[in-house]
Amino acid sequence: MQNISSNPRLEEIILKIKKVGYSLTPQRYEIVKILSESKNHPTAADIYNKVKMVYPMVSLNTIYKNLTMLTSMREVKEIKTLQNAVHFDGDISSHGHVICENCGKITDIGINANDFNGFLKSDINNAFNEDYHIRGYSIEFYGLCRDCYEADKN
């Protein structure tokens, strides 16, 4: 557990954890670090295996508890694929995902928040704002990645 870091997202989450009053354990720090550094949307098991390399006695329960906590704090987002696998994304900035239906690969796509809000604010769609208090959204595309598409053709 290092004290120095050049990872602003990590710092940001740590700060929020302290602010809300949760304590910062080494395991928790490691989980947050993995999420903030990861570019490939790990599952709970992925994170578990990574944390185990540093803390071999860590329990899977700890991973789940922390992921639940971070999700409800809105510092982490869940991504659910068609294969019923749950992945986690430490990047809560406005973006969407493209999920390969064959291999399960998840790729980020940029969603321009202003554009998207413009789309949402259109007459057709803003009716629901009256009945719901929206706190977030997720946009996911399904299809085949290039590799699987090429393999499928042969």
Place this chain on the structure above:
Amino acid sequence: MQNISSNPRLEEIILKIKKVGYSLTPQRYEIVKILSESKNHPTAADIYNKVKMVYPMVSLNTIYKNLTMLTSMREVKEIKTLQNAVHFDGDISSHGHVICENCGKITDIGINANDFNGFLKSDINNAFNEDYHIRGYSIEFYGLCRDCYEADKN
């Protein structure tokens, strides 16, 4: 198992099932009927309970098998909520969902396909089209429905 129906969506799915070469069993018909009539995005268990009222010996396995089949046929879509519950939607027309994070209620919202495609075709977002062959998308909003929001305030 009725032969006459004034449910065009039901007819549509039945036709496709026959076209693809699957056989039309009474249980399967009932599952499709429930999905085509349902407005509230049932879970596998919900569907199971409804089918049981007509065919008390039906197996949950049959429900899952058929849901998997219909999903891969793209006649049914899965909706996964934050509570890790999987719901099914027999309406595959272009629309999104608003999911209450407290009670899990799922409401449809209209997504104008043209508007959305316009949004997608914007310069920022079309890059991913080169690497993926998109076959579908899902847009989900998370928040509190009016009831839960009001209850939360008190």
Place this chain on the structure above:
DNA sequence: TCATATATAATAATTATTATCATATAATAA
């Protein structure tokens, strides 16, 4: 350093989903 509330690890329990396989039945053709 101490006190205390919170987090952890070990374990068990739960839940949803999938696999297996013998039997039943829908579809097709005679």
Place this chain on the structure above:
DNA sequence: TTATTATATGATAATAATTATTATATATGA
């Protein structure tokens, strides 16, 4: 209509992911 056959079903078992329980350990703040 009946016989044939491939597919679907139901019963059961197995799997996998997640959650619950609880005693112990530890981060935090005094």
